[in-house]
Amino acid sequence: MATYVDILKSEFPEIDSELFDYITGVLDSGGADFEDGEEVYDAIGGVLQEVSADSKNEDDVRDICLQMFNTLKLNNHHGSQKQVLLDAPVQLSQISADNVSAAKDVQGIWMMKRPQNTTVDAKKLEKAEAKLKAKHERRNEKDSQKASTPLVLEEASASQASSKKDNRVDQSGKNRSYDIRIENFDVSFGERCLLQGAELSLASGRRYGLIGRNGLGKTTLLKMLASRSLRVPAHISILHVEQEVAGDETAALQSVLESDTLREELLDEEKRLNARIASGNGDGTESVRLSEIYGKLEEIEADKAPARASVILAGLGFSPKMQQQATKEFSGGWRMRLALARALFARPDLLLLDEPTNMLDVRAILWLENYLQTWQSTILVVSHDRNFLNAVVTDIVHLHSQRLDSYRGDYENFIKTKEDRLKNQQREYEAQLQYRQHIQVFIDRFRYNANRAAQVQSKLKLLERLPELKPIEKETEVTLRFPDNFEKLSPPILQLDEVEFYYNPDHRLFSGLNLSADLESRICIVGENGAGKSTVLKLLMGELTPVSGVRQAHRNLKIGYFSQHHVDQLDLNVCSVELLLNKFPGRTEEEYRHQLGGYGITGELATRPVASLSGGQKSRVAFAQMTMPCPNFYILDEPTNHLDMETIEALAKALNKFRGGVILVSHDERLIRLVCKELWVCEGGKVRRIDGGFDEYRDILHEQFRKEGYL
Structure with missing residues (x-):
């Protein structure tokens, strides 16, 4: 592979030895400090321009500097000690006559005197040297600051124009409308403007789906509404299902009941009044107040609350036993379900849901669709699930081009x-x-x-x-690509034979498991949360060893794995380019950018800290990382979480074009229908194939709901 020395000799064959020694000395000593080709140009571009005279223009010299930067980066990643082969040794004694110490020798590169008969402008040489020295000092200062300063993420902010009349009506308490209208507002995230001069109208009792590409600000808009950074009438209660319930000794059912604060306050007051009467310390007014409390409790049907809470929990997958468990005993995913159950039970005037189907299995999603169809107050939901939106929403709010457009009807409309x-x-x-x-x-x-x-x-x-003429803005098409430059493998590719597995001998998770897949496979595994879907994937990958039975895999099988907890596998403190560089060293920055670009992480996005990216953008970075080694088989665990609908469509197309095998766990009906030829149902310690595909599985679940009284 060519070094920067080779490039210099090839592009500037007439360069004199003094300048050659000077330029290679600058690149050799300062190579680790350059961040891009532009900085190399700043350091030596002026000198090279003089050397080339009229044979090369400025753009040519910039391209050459970029080539030399790429070789520098490659050398730096292969080792900290860089070796440069020159035609003749550089005599440091000529640079620094005193030669007092190695440090002074290195300093000599900044102090080097030029012969008077050189054809290069001496002032330009001094300017180039000064730039590189200043850059070196800034880099040292930046590194020391970075070591001591934690990563600080940008914060979101919102502003809006509101009339004095609206403010007076709201403050007076005379506004009893539950419609929400927010006009002429802006939302920003750090220095990026997400919405400008936008309008949002939410009519009471309607269910709105908020859609738009990843990273445009859907989640940020929900947070601005929930925090009332955007003015929502004070009498309208808001609940934002964003964070999981904190784990403590409270039982799951009781935790849901406590979310109805009005009921809890009335019951607490009832206890205090009865205790006062029983102790003989009453003043005679307690019975009147108790009558009022009983009237309000009857009005809100407080006696039916435990049954209603239990139905909600059961619909979201909590068994009777689980409903009595302490919240601290549940995993993060189940505590997110608990947060959703609390919100559904509390029945706020405005319910804000951000990707509610991410933590649910297909059974729970179908139940939630049915439950929300009879919801009486207003909903604003961000979702990538096309079928969920078609089943639930009455209106669509489309976020694009820093504005919001409203449409009546479901997603298809x-x-x-x-x-x-x-x-x-x-x-x-x-x-x-x-x-x-x-x-x-x-x-x-x-x-x-x-x-x-x-x-x-x-x-x-x-x-x-005439009004200003603007061309129609069309959203760019999302494309994903899964490289498949590999040879065909002869079966068997991957199989489990009579596998038994358990974490605890008293609770056998699987027995008699017989599964097989090849490069033609397009398999989706479905089942309730906790049924063992992720365990099956880990058995197939060889991450878990069967207690008995055999896993067989082709010797050339190369599996790419996408975890539903992919964010945990990413270094959030570096940018996407650095993340790939650290994982797969030895390639050029252009190669890393090209890989990320194939998944929509382009331009400035690729140099932003991963922590500042949206959920969908982090997923795309995880895809770029997973596909870089070119696997011939993909195992994907909930790959659609946080992806927008356009990206899910692109994912489906990419998987269909891919010539290797695919096994995925997903609750996204659209992706399953577009990609999968086989459906495996995981339940009761077995994995069975359903010949009728997703339609048959959906019918089975609906029949279960009818038997259990949820429909």
Whole structure:
């Protein structure tokens, strides 16, 4: 592979030895400090420009500097000691006559005197040296600060224009409407503007789906509403299901009951009043107040609350035994379900849900769809699940181009209406463009005709008065690519034979497990949470060893694994390019950027700390990391979590084009229908294949709901 010395000799064959020694000395000593090709150009570009005279322009020299930067980076990643082969040794004694110490020798590169007969401008040499020295000092200062300063993430903020009249009505308590209208507001995240001059109208009792590409600000908008950074009338209660319930000794059922604060306050007051009467310390007013409390408890149907809470928990997958367990005994995923159950039980005026299906299995999603269809107050839900949106929402709010557009109907209706709108806007744009061109032709034709001067002036004024013509903004198509430059493998590829597995001998998780997959496989594993889906994946990958039975895998099988907890596997303190560089050293920055670009992480996104990316963008970085070694078999555990719908469609297309095998665990009906040819149901310590695919599985679940009284 060419070094920067080779590149220098090849591109500048006429360079004299003094300048050659100087340039290679600068690159050799300062190579670790350069961050990109532009900094190499700043250091030596002026010198190279003089050397090349008229043979190379500025762009040519910049390209050469970029090539040399790439070789420097490659050498730095292979080892801290860089070896450079020169035609002749550099005599440090000529650079520093005193030669007092090694440190002074190194300093000599900044102090080097030039012969007076050189063809290069000495001032440019001094300027280049000064730039590189200053960069070196800044880099040292930056490194010391970075070591002592923790990563600070940007914060979101919101602002809006509100009328004094609206404020007065809200503060007076006379506003009893449960409609929400927020006009002319902005939302920012750090220095990035997410929404500008936007409007949001939420009619009471309607269910809104908030959609848009990853990273545009959907989650941030929910947080601004929940924190009331955007003005929502004070009498409207808001609940945002964002964080899992804190674990303590409280039973799951009791935790849900406590979320109804009004009921809890009335019951507490009832206890205090009865205790006062029983102790003989009452003043005679207790019985009147108790009558009022009993009336309110009856009005809110407090006696039915435990049954209602139990139904909600059961629908979300909590067995009767689990409902009595302390919240601290549940995993994070189950505590998120508990947070959702508390919100559903509390029945706020505005319920904010952010990807509620992420923590649910297919059974719980179907139950939630049915439950929300009869929801009486307002919902604003961010979801990537196309079928969930079609089943639940009455309206769509589309976030794009820093604004919000509203559409009546479900997601399918949104797609159709949006296409019609775009066609109409395109026709209007073309008509306006044609009209402008017609006026311009008249102006150009008679511009110098004195008899038509008045008409030309009139046409010019007309052209100025026309509204600004903007082309239709179309969202770029999302594409994902899974490289498949590998040889076909002859079966068997991957199989489990009579496998038995358990973590605890008293609780056998699987027995008699017989599964097989090949490079043609497109398999989806479904089942309730806790049924062992992730365990099956780990047995297939060889991460878990069967208690008995055999796992067989082709010797050339190369598995790429996407974990549902992929964020835990990413270094959040570095940018995406650095993350790939650390994981797969020895490649150029362009290669890392190209890999990330294949998953939509381009430009400035690739140099941002991973921690500052949205959930969907982190997933794309995880995809880029997973596919870089070019596996021939993918095992994907909940790959759609946090992805927008366009990316899910692109994921489906990429998996269908991929020539290797695929096994995935997913609750996303759309992805399952687009990709999977086989459905494996994980339940009761077995994994069985369903011939009827997802339709048959859905029918089975609906029948279970009917038997259990949830439908």
